[in-house]
Structures are given as structure tokens and as C-alpha cells.
Amino acid sequence: MFLAWGPDLLCFYNDAYRPILGYRLDTALGCPFREVWASIWDEIGPLVDATLAGENQILTDVMLDLSRQGEPERSWWSFTYSPVLDESGAVNGLFCVTAETTNRVLGEARLRESEDHYRHTVELNPQVPWTCDPDGNITSYSNRWLELTGQAAGEPDGSGWARSLHPDDVPWTMTAFSAALTSGEPVDVDYRIRVATTGEYRWMRAQARPRRNEGGGIVRWYGVVEDIHDRKLAEERLREMNETLEQRVVEALAQRKLWADVFETTDALVNALDMDFRVLAINGACADEFEAIYGVRPRAGDNLIDLLAHKPEHQAASREVWARALSGEEFTLAGEFGDPARRRRCYELRFTTLRDGAGRRVGAFQYGTDATERLRGQEQLARAEEALRHAQKMEAVGQLTGGVAHDFNNLLTIIRSSVEFLRRPNLAEERRTRYLEAVADTVDRPAKLTSQRLSFARRQALKPEVFDLRERVRGISEMLNSVTGARIRIVTEVTEGPCHVRADTSQFETALVNLAVNARDTMDGEGTLTLRLTCGEALPSIRGHAGAPGPFAVVSVSDEGVGIVPELLARIFEPFFTTKEVGKGTGLGLSQVIGFAKQSGGDVDVASEVGRGTTFSLYLPHVDPPQEGSEAGEEEADEQEVGRPLCVLVVEDNLDVGRFCTQLLEDLDHATVWAHNAEAALAEMERVPFRFDAVFSDVVMPGIGGVELARRLRKDHPRLPVVLTTGYSDVLARDDAHGFELVRKPYSAEQVARALQRVTGRRS
Incomplete structure (x- = not known):
């Protein structure tokens, strides 16, 4: 409260008013009111004049710039001005009660913005978001449902929404809905609704996922309805077109009127190829999109794969997809396609088989529909599913382990039982043949099971290439500002001279960005982040693993953050382990970094001091720069040379496998020398270098591994062929054993023979 009194309106106030004065506090008491608030007199002057004229003034949420600390600021106030009378009854001053309402005004503005954002997000969405309780009673929906169906607000509540469905669709819809509510499985059902504006029935697709509490109980269902x-x-x-095409595909496609009536009037991407990848027919929409991306317009008779010759990556991907379709497989792909310079759309591509009247495959058919809005709508469901998948991963690991044991024990049971019968001397020849075939059929299946499990573990194949780290580090450093923010200063220190590595460039960039993001978070968005590249370093002993002399390239990322406490250093690379708040991190960033480093033949070291910062050092094997030009092509093998007996150095640390392998090669008329490890193999080579025609080596061995052995042999004996073998597909993930011939375990005699023929044929 304040009082402005007398002819000069001298200012007097209570303690609650003091903070409002700000920097004016030292001079305000007893000072003329106009001088105290000279900066806002244009706004409050009329109020003072009206009050002195005898009128009470009440104002609410008036915006004033009080500049209490000498800096402009927007604030909101409510005032009650009253005239004050002197002894004679004349107005000789004014009295004011005021309160600041800034927090409430801003809070209400934020609430309005939030509500407006929600309205635009939900109400303007062509899909219909909805929720229901665990019993299936609808509790919320967007106005879009009311616009479509003509139902009144509140009418769809509970089970009222079903009254908009086509009568024929109600039974199966409610059955599917009830089954999902009971089992907890996602809702996914198609039905027709009556559109109020036209009176027609349109097909809709309803999908939903449950949200669960900590005990696993369903607390609510979240879903969307989309027009399909x-x-x-x-x-x-x-389907109608296929029926026609199955009778006479080429003739049907030649009927231009049918094609024009059905497919030239749609925005869908329609294309048909024969068994040699030649275009049987293509509609305008698909040809336009193809031309926009690749600069060439496909026409009937063109070879689609040849049209992509200037885009090798796209050519390979297109060949793979169409080869699947031409083999008779029917499938659907969803992804983003289109000209990068324009708005890109998400298409759902469906591939089906074309057959002639006799049922023979004569080609494949593609039909692509625009799924942009549907896929964007599914992003909301995907975010909810991500949390669920996180919890399921650990459960899946246990299930995977049990599944491996179960499957392998089943296969071993077949093999063991068959071998027991084969040992019987009086076994009939017919039964002996049957048991031998059972063993032969069974041994291929563990390799398939192992491949499936490793695929589940996401040991995805890398695409390594030789590149200069200096250029890559500088490029990433320039783009990191958009990741780290303006308050973080990025310092880049790069070694002089070339520094090449052989790795997957995309995975390397991802690893470096992951380290930079972690550094940013530990510094709370402010500080110095240093990228440093050195070359020719040795690999130190890291986490108890033996070091290596190198040379290695080292990319280090240093921050000035809070550091990592020693007890957590051993866990930071574990998948899903994170020290960040819930929702702030997945715990997969450092897991990706160390996975990439290990698969690339390197490692990651970390040094940290609490309160001073952390340095991550990424080690990658240093390699020579790529050679300019291509080497001369290898001559074809002479048939007599390919089939001749060889002297093969076998390198295998497993005794049982070693005995079997040498016996197999001797049965193929080859001579063998068996070394139990790589060191022994190198000693054999030094003793009589020209003795061997080829080397057949395991990859995973104690000490020097098979790949390193092959590299040394390539360096010292460049014309000596080397064949590698392994049962662990992680080696394949590192670019097919780095250019050497590779035979997967379990292998057959025929596979080994072919591999030796290929490598010795190339040598000749």
C-alpha cells in the first residue's frame, strides 16, 4: 500500500511495497509520486488525475514496465486507487492497494498455449486419437470422431461409439476388441463407419496399445483410428487385376484402357516387371517419382536395374527387393521415398507375384500407397512401445538362453541316437543309410540357429572403408555446435600427416556424436569440449585385456564435466546402464561406441576425475592410404591346375576339429601339415617357405588370431593363398574376414574343396 499526499503528492508506503521500488528505494520516501514513477507516468498519470477528481479506480492485470533493477521487464499488476480527504473534506491525496499478478498472468498464458497446442495436435489430426479404461469403456476422443460420425458430444462414451459402425462389422469388431482387452495384446481391427456428411460407409483401422502400472496391470489403453x-x-x-493378369498377364497389361481406368487415375506407385527386371508397365505417378529422384523416366521394355547403374547403392537395393518378388515371395515394405529436394513422402510398397494361365511365374507387381499420415500417427504409439520394449529386453535374454539350450539339445539328441545305432555291426544297410541322412540333415541346423540368435543380438554387419580420420574429425567438429549448443566451446587438435583407418564411416560418426552428447550433458551445457586425434599409438591394456603394439589411431573426447565416480567406471559400457534421469537417456550410447570399436579391431579407454572431467579415447587400427588405380585382374584358373593335389598347412587349435579337417583334406587327395596355433604355423612357414600350396586356418584361436595370421602371411608370402574358417558370424560383420576367402562352420568336404580351388586358381 502507498499514500500520495499533499499538493506534490509526496510518497509514503508500507514494507510490502519496498520490493516494487527496486533501485528507486533509496530516494522514494517523501519524494513526489510523479518523480518516483516518472518512467511509467504516461500509463498511471490518467489514473492519478481521475482519482484526485474524486473517482475510485479499480484495474486488474495491467501490464507495466517497472524496470525495478534498471533493466526493462514486463510485469502485471492489479490496482485499487481511492481519493483521500483532508480536514476540510477536500481531496488532498490518494491511497492505493496494489498486488503483482505476473506469475498468474504468465501461467494462464502458458496454459492457453498448451491447450491451443493440444487442440492443434489432436483436433487437427486427420486420425482420431482415443483412450479407454481397462474394461474397454471409451473415456476420451478427438472432435474428429464427432465430425466423421455425426455423434453428439458424450454419445461415443462407454460403448456408444459402436453405434456408428456398419451393422455387419459390429460382431467381429467387438469380438476382436474384447479379446485384446482380455489378453493385453495390441488392438488392431478394421471396420466400416457411416460418414455423417455423405451417408456412405468408409473403412477404418483402429489400433491401440496398453499402458501398465509397476505391477504390470493395465491402467489405460491409447489408440488411433485412421481412414484406410x-x-x-x-x-x-x-485382386481383381491379379485375377485378370493370372489369365493372360502380358495381354492384360497391353489393354491400355484397363490400365488407364484403374491405375493412371491414382497417386499410387504402380509398376510391373518381368523375370528379367524389364518393365512390363508403369503408371504416371511411379514414373514421375522415379524421374524426380534419378533423372531418367522408365518406360515399358526398359531394364529397371540398368536404369540405376549411376546409383550403385540404390541399384543393389532395388535388385534385392525385386529379386525377392520375382522369386514368388509376397511382402510389404514401408519407407521414405521421393526427391530429396522436395517434401518426401512415406510409401507402403506391396509386392505380389504375376502368373500366367498355367500358374507359372512371369513377373512381379508393385503397388505403393502414400502412408505418410498413418506412419506419423504411429510415432505416438512407437514412443509408448519403446518403454515396454526396454523392460522386455532383459526378459528376452533369459528366453533366448533357454531357447538356445532347448534347440541344440533337440538336435544333439537326433545326432547322438543316430550315432549309437550306426555303431551296431548288424545294422541293416537301409537303416544305416537312413541314420546317416538324419545326421547330415541335422548338422546344418545348428549353424542356422546360431545365425538367428546373433541376428537377435543385433550384431549387424558393418560396411568398412579406408578413410582419413583428419578430414572426418574436422567435419564432425564443425557440425557439433548444433548438437552441443552455443555455450560449449569446441577445440579440435588434429595430428599432422595422413591418418587412415578402415571402419564403417557412419558408425564412426555416430560413436563420436554419442561421446560429444555425453560430454555436453556432464557439463550441463557449458564448458570446453576437446577433440584430439593422434596416430601411430600403441593400444594399452584396457579393462584387463592385453595391449597391442599398433599402430593405432586415437580419437579422444575430453570434457570439463562432473566426472565419473570410480565404482561406476566398470559399468558405463553396459547396455541400458545410465546415470541420467528417467527419460533423459537410453543407456545405449556408450554401448554403441564400444561395440563399434571392438568390431573394428580396436577398443575404448576412459579416464575420469570427479569434479574435473572425463576423457574417452577411441582406438582404431591404423592402415595405409588406399592405392590409386585398380590392380590387374586375376587370371582364370586352369582346370588341370585347379584339380591337382595340394600341400595344405592346417591351423586349428581344437584337437577334434583339427583331426577331422586333416582327414577330410587327405580324403580329397591333399597332403596336410597340422599346426595347433598361429605361432606354430609361422614357424612351419619359416622352416620350409615354399613347401605349402595353401593355408587353411581357423579364425578364433588363443594368441594370434586367424585374421592376423593371414595378414602376416599376405605380407611375407603375398602369393600364398589363405582360406579362413569360423563358426562365429561376428567375423563376417568385419567385412568378410578382411578380403580373405572364408568358409563357414560347419563346413562340408565340397565347400572346402571349392574354396581351395578358388584361391589356388587365382594364384595360378
């Missing part, structure tokens, strides 16, 4: 009517009609047209 056009896609349904397109699928029906496709």
Missing part, C-alpha cells in the same frame, strides 16, 4: 478406405479399394482393385 482408399487403400481397401486399391487392394480390391489389385
Whole structure:
């Protein structure tokens, strides 16, 4: 409260008013009111004049710039001005009660913005978001449902939404809905609703996922309804078209009127190829999109794969997809396609087989529909599913382990039982043949099971190439500002001279960005981040693993953050382990970094001091720069040379496998020398270097591994062929054993023979 009194309106106030004065506090008491608030007199002057004229003034949420600390600031206030009378009854001053309402005004503004954002997100979405309780009673939905169906607000609540469905679709819809509520499985059901504006029925697709509490109980279902009517009609047209094409595919495609009526009037991407990848027919929409991306317009008779010759990566991907379709497989792909310079759309591509009247495959058919809005709508469901998948991963590990034991024990049971019968001397020849075939059929299946499990573990193949780290580090450093923010200073120190490595460039960039993001978070967005590249270093002993002399390239990322406490250093590379708040990190960043380093033949070291910062050092094997030009092509093997007996150095640390391998090679008329490890193999080579025609070596061995052995042999004996063998597909993930011939375990005699023929044929 304050009082402005007398002819000069001298200012007097209570303690609660003091903070409002700010920097004016030292001079305000007893000072004329106009001088105290000279900066805002244009706003409050009329209020003072009206009050002195005898009128009470009440104002709410008035915005004033009080500049209490000498800096402009926006604030909001409520005032009650009252005239004050002197002894004679004349107005001789004014009295004011005021309160600041800034927090409430700003809070209400934020609430309005949030509500407006929600309205635009939900109400303007062509899909219909909805929720229901665990019993299936609808509790919320967007106004889009009311616009589509014509139902009144509140009418869809509970089970009222079903009254908008086509009567024929109600039974199966409610059955599918009830089954999902009971099992907890996702809701996914198609049905027709009556559209209020036209009176027609349109096909819709409803999907939903449950949200669970800590005990696993369902607390609410979240879903969306999307219009799939056009896609349904397109699928029906496709089925009709296929029936026609199956009778006479080439003639049907030649009927221009049918093609124009069905496919030239749609935005879908329609294309048909024969068994040699030649275009049987293509509609305008698909040809336009292809031309926009690749600069060439496909026409009937063109070879689609040849048109992509200037885009090798796209050519390989297109060949793989169409080869699947031409082999008779029917499948659907979803992804982003289109000209990068324009707005890119997400298409759902469906591939089906074309057959002639006799049922023979004569080609494949593609039908692509625009799925942009549907895929964007599914992003909300995907975020909810991510949390669920996180919890399921650990459970999946246990299930995977049990599954491996179960599958392998089943296979070993077949092999063991068959071998027991084969040992019987009086076994009939017919039964002996049957048991031998059972063993032969069974031994291929463990390799397939192992491949499936490693695929589940996401040991994805890398695409290594030789590149200069200096250029890559500088390029990443320049783009990191957009990741780290303006308050973080990035310092880059790069070694002089070339520094080449052989690794997957995309995975390397991802690893470096992951380290930079972690550094940013530990510094709370402010500080210095240093990228440093050195070359020709040795690999130190890291986490108890033996070091290596190198040379290695080292990329280090240093921050000035809070550091890592010693007891957590041993866990930071574990998948899903994170010290960040819930929702701030997945715990997969450092797991990706160390996985990439290990698969690339290197490692990651970390040094940290609490309160002073952390340095991550990424070690990658240093390699020579790529050679300019291509080497001369290798001559074809002479058939007599390929089939001649060889002297093969076998390198295998497993005794049982070593005995079997040498016996197998001797049965193929080759002479063998068996070394139990790489060191022994190198000693044999030094003793009589010209003795051997080829080397057949395991990859995973104690000490020097098979790949390193092959490298040394290539360096010292460049014309000596080397064949590697392994049962662990992680080696394949490192670029097919780095250019050497490789035979997967379990292998057959024929596979070994072919591999030796290939490498010795190339040598000749």
C-alpha cells in the first residue's frame, strides 16, 4: 500500500511495497509520486488525475514496465486507487492497494498455449486419437470422431461409439476388441463407419496399445483410428487385376484402357516387371517419382536395374527387393521415398507375384500407397512401445538362453541316437543309410540357429572403408555446435600427416556424436569440449585385456564435466546402464561406441576425475592410404591346375576339429601339415617357405588370431593363398574376414574343396 499526499503528492508506503521500488528505494520516501514513477507516468498519470477528481479506480492485470533493477521487464499488476480527504473534506491525496499478478498472468498464458497446442495436435489430426479404461469403456476422443460420425458430444462414451459402425462389422469388431482387452495384446481391427456428411460407409483401422502400472496391470489403453478406405479399394482393385493378369498377364497389361481406368487415375506407385527386371508397365505417378529422384523416366521394355547403374547403392537395393518378388515371395515394405529436394513422402510398397494361365511365374507387381499420415500417427504409439520394449529386453535374454539350450539339445539328441545305432555291426544297410541322412540333415541346423540368435543380438554387419580420420574429425567438429549448443566451446587438435583407418564411416560418426552428447550433458551445457586425434599409438591394456603394439589411431573426447565416480567406471559400457534421469537417456550410447570399436579391431579407454572431467579415447587400427588405380585382374584358373593335389598347412587349435579337417583334406587327395596355433604355423612357414600350396586356418584361436595370421602371411608370402574358417558370424560383420576367402562352420568336404580351388586358381 502507498499514500500520495499533499499538493506534490509526496510518497509514503508500507514494507510490502519496498520490493516494487527496486533501485528507486533509496530516494522514494517523501519524494513526489510523479518523480518516483516518472518512467511509467504516461500509463498511471490518467489514473492519478481521475482519482484526485474524486473517482475510485479499480484495474486488474495491467501490464507495466517497472524496470525495478534498471533493466526493462514486463510485469502485471492489479490496482485499487481511492481519493483521500483532508480536514476540510477536500481531496488532498490518494491511497492505493496494489498486488503483482505476473506469475498468474504468465501461467494462464502458458496454459492457453498448451491447450491451443493440444487442440492443434489432436483436433487437427486427420486420425482420431482415443483412450479407454481397462474394461474397454471409451473415456476420451478427438472432435474428429464427432465430425466423421455425426455423434453428439458424450454419445461415443462407454460403448456408444459402436453405434456408428456398419451393422455387419459390429460382431467381429467387438469380438476382436474384447479379446485384446482380455489378453493385453495390441488392438488392431478394421471396420466400416457411416460418414455423417455423405451417408456412405468408409473403412477404418483402429489400433491401440496398453499402458501398465509397476505391477504390470493395465491402467489405460491409447489408440488411433485412421481412414484406410482408399487403400481397401486399391487392394480390391489389385485382386481383381491379379485375377485378370493370372489369365493372360502380358495381354492384360497391353489393354491400355484397363490400365488407364484403374491405375493412371491414382497417386499410387504402380509398376510391373518381368523375370528379367524389364518393365512390363508403369503408371504416371511411379514414373514421375522415379524421374524426380534419378533423372531418367522408365518406360515399358526398359531394364529397371540398368536404369540405376549411376546409383550403385540404390541399384543393389532395388535388385534385392525385386529379386525377392520375382522369386514368388509376397511382402510389404514401408519407407521414405521421393526427391530429396522436395517434401518426401512415406510409401507402403506391396509386392505380389504375376502368373500366367498355367500358374507359372512371369513377373512381379508393385503397388505403393502414400502412408505418410498413418506412419506419423504411429510415432505416438512407437514412443509408448519403446518403454515396454526396454523392460522386455532383459526378459528376452533369459528366453533366448533357454531357447538356445532347448534347440541344440533337440538336435544333439537326433545326432547322438543316430550315432549309437550306426555303431551296431548288424545294422541293416537301409537303416544305416537312413541314420546317416538324419545326421547330415541335422548338422546344418545348428549353424542356422546360431545365425538367428546373433541376428537377435543385433550384431549387424558393418560396411568398412579406408578413410582419413583428419578430414572426418574436422567435419564432425564443425557440425557439433548444433548438437552441443552455443555455450560449449569446441577445440579440435588434429595430428599432422595422413591418418587412415578402415571402419564403417557412419558408425564412426555416430560413436563420436554419442561421446560429444555425453560430454555436453556432464557439463550441463557449458564448458570446453576437446577433440584430439593422434596416430601411430600403441593400444594399452584396457579393462584387463592385453595391449597391442599398433599402430593405432586415437580419437579422444575430453570434457570439463562432473566426472565419473570410480565404482561406476566398470559399468558405463553396459547396455541400458545410465546415470541420467528417467527419460533423459537410453543407456545405449556408450554401448554403441564400444561395440563399434571392438568390431573394428580396436577398443575404448576412459579416464575420469570427479569434479574435473572425463576423457574417452577411441582406438582404431591404423592402415595405409588406399592405392590409386585398380590392380590387374586375376587370371582364370586352369582346370588341370585347379584339380591337382595340394600341400595344405592346417591351423586349428581344437584337437577334434583339427583331426577331422586333416582327414577330410587327405580324403580329397591333399597332403596336410597340422599346426595347433598361429605361432606354430609361422614357424612351419619359416622352416620350409615354399613347401605349402595353401593355408587353411581357423579364425578364433588363443594368441594370434586367424585374421592376423593371414595378414602376416599376405605380407611375407603375398602369393600364398589363405582360406579362413569360423563358426562365429561376428567375423563376417568385419567385412568378410578382411578380403580373405572364408568358409563357414560347419563346413562340408565340397565347400572346402571349392574354396581351395578358388584361391589356388587365382594364384595360378
